[in-house]
Amino acid sequence: MFKLAKQTYSTTSALVIRDLKVAFDKFVAVNGISFSVEPGDLRFLIGPNGAGKTTVIDAITGLVPSQGSASIGDTELLGKKVHQVTRLGVGRTFQTASIFEKLTVQQNLDIACGIHRSAFSLFRKRKFVDPRVQEALSVIGLGALSNVKAGTLAHGQKQWLEIGMLLVQDAHVLLLDEPVAGMSQDEREETGRLLQRIGKDRIVLVVEHDMDFMRSFANSATVMVRGSILTEGSVIEVQSDPRVQEVYLGPKSSEVK
Numbered sequence: 268m269f270k271l272a273k274q275t276y277s278t279t280s281a282l283v284i285r286d287l288k289v290a291f292d293k294f295v296a297v298n299g300i301s302f303s304v305e306p307g308d309l310r311f312l313i314g315p316n317g318a319g320k321t322t323v324i325d326a327i328t329g330l331v332p333s334q335g336s337a338s339i340g341d342t343e344l345l346g347k348k349v350h351q352v353t354r355l356g357v358g359r360t361f362q363t364a365s366i367f368e369k370l371t372v373q374q375n376l377d378i379a380c381g382i383h384r385s386a387f388s389l390f391r392k393r394k395f396v397d398p399r400v401q402e403a404l405s406v407i408g409l410g411a412l413s414n415v416k417a418g419t420l421a422h423g424q425k426q427w428l429e430i431g432m433l434l435v436q437d438a439h440v441l442l443l444d445e446p447v448a449g450m451s452q453d454e455r456e457e458t459g460r461l462l463q464r465i466g467k468d469r470i471v472l473v474v475e476h477d478m479d480f481m482r483s484f485a486n487s488a489t490v491m492v493r494g495s496i497l498t499e500g501s502v503i504e505v506q507s508d509p510r511v512q513e514v515y516l517g518p519k520s521s522e523v524k
Contacts, residue, residue, distance in 0.1 A: 276339045276340030276341065276342045276355075276356075277340055278306065278439050278468070278469075279306060280306075280339045280340035281303045281304060281305045281306070281339070281470070282303060282304045282327075282337070282338075282339055282440055282470045282472070283303045283336070283337070283338050283339070284300065284301055284302050284303065284323070284327075284335070284336070284337050285301050285335055285336040285337075285338075286299045286300075286301055286334075286335040286336065287299065287300050287301070287323065287326060287333060287334070287335040287336070287337060287345075288300075288333060288334045288335050289319070289322050289323075289325075289326050289331055289332075289333045289334075295494055296319045296322045296494055297319045297322050297323055297326065297333070297494050298319075298493075298494040298495045299335065299495075300319075300323070300491070300494075300495060300496050301496075302489050302496060302499060304470050304471075304472055305470070306439075306468060306469055306470050307466065307467055307468060307469075307486075308466075308470075308486050308487055309462055309463060309466040309471050309473070309484065309485055309486040309487075310470075310471065310472050310473065310485070310486065310487050310488065310489065311472075311473045311474075311475050311481045311485040311487070311488040311489070312324075312472055312473065312474050312475070312488070312489050312491065313474075313475050313476060313478070313481060313488055313489070313490055313491070313505075314476065314490055314491035314492055314497075315476065315492065315514075316476070317493075318491040318492050318493065318494070319491055319493075319494040319495075320474040320491055321444055321474055323474075323491075324359055324442040324444060324472065324474060326345065327344055327345075327352070327357065327442060328344075328349060328352050328353075328357060328359050328442065329344075329345075329347055329348055329349040329351070329352045330349060333345055339355070339356075339357075339439075339440065339470075342355060344357065353436065353438075356436075356437060356438050356439040356440060357438060357439075357440040357442070358432075358433030358436060358438030358440070358441055358442070359433075359441070359442040359443070359444065360426070360429045360430060360433070360441075360442075360443045360444055360446060361444050362444050362445045362448050364425040364426050364428065364429040365429060366417045366425055366428055366429055366432070367417060368416065368417050368418030369416065369417075369418060370416070370417060371413065371414050371415060371416055371417065372404070372409050372412050372413050372414070372415055372417055372420070372428055373396065373400060373404070373413040373414060375417050375428055375431075375432060376399075376400040376403055376404065376428075376431055376432060376435050377396070377397065377400055378432075379431075379432035379433070379435050379436055380397050380399050380400055380435040380436070397435070399434070399435040399437070400435055402434075403431040403432075403434045403435045404431070406431065406434060406461070406464060406465065407427040407428065407430060407431040407434070407461060408427065408457070408461070409424060409427060409428060409431065412424070421454070422449055422450060422451075422454065423447075423450045423451065423453075423454030423455075423457065423458060424454075426446055426447075426450070426458065427457075427458070427461060430443070430446075430461065430465070434465065438469075439469050439470060440469070440470040440472075441465065441466075441469060441470070441471045441472070442472050442474075443462070443471065443472070443473045443474065444474045445474055445475055445476070446458055446462070446473065446475075447459075447475075447477065447480055455480060456483075459480065459483055459484035460484075462484060463484060466486075473485070478506070481502060482502055482506065485502050486501075486502075487499065487500060487501055487502065487505075488500070488501075488502060488505045490505055490508075490511055492514055497510055497511065497514065498510060498511060
């Protein structure tokens with residue numbers, strides 16, 4: 268029986284990527300990129316399909332083998348198992364929300380909160396709601412729906428619940444894969460405000476291709492193309508870069524295709 272690693276770094280530490288490379292046989296998906304994200308900097312990782320964006324967060328979270336370094340403070344993430352990375356306070360979402368649809372919103376959060384409890388205590392009936400669950404319900408705006416089956420939630424609400432499940436695990440680094448895909452305009456705006464709230468004191472890296480969404484809510488952006496970084500900087504700097512306009516936007520388009 269192994270012992271899971273626990274968060275050992277300061278919450279003021281940055282996520283630092285150095286010379287990250289991911290290759291599948293002879294195909295290089297991520298070609299030795301380097302960048303860093305500070306707490307409080309809501310960073311968007313943007314680029315066209317096939318740029319390597321999702322592969323970057325797959326590598327950080329242990330889903331694909333990689334070379335280089337991804338660290339927080341003195342804590343190296345690469346080479347660790349998925350559950351070990353999670354235990355270190357790094358959480359991620361997928362384009363399709365991973366929730367328990369037959370359970371209530373509160374039950375989903377309670378299960379996620381089980382990372383803090385012993386295996387024995389998970390099977391014991393609890394007489395109170397963990398404060399982390401109550402706080403997450405407030406942050407994600409689903410307090411009024413706590414007893415509703417998760418499967419009946421709207422698409423956007425399911426994504427918010429998945430983010431809440433990371434919050435109750437005390438994730439300090441959140442890696443979000445296209446969190447507004449398929450959402451209505453109202454859901455997109457509410458999601459953007461949610462990201463701004465949770466990103467104030469955490470590291471939040473958002474994989475996205477929607478330039479309008481980035482313009483509205485990002486603090487900064489890193490632009491990838493064909494596995495490499497094209498440019499990075501503030502939203503204004505990125506969207507005014509002629510290379511970004513030429514490669515991604517075109518003369519009239521407002522969204523990366």
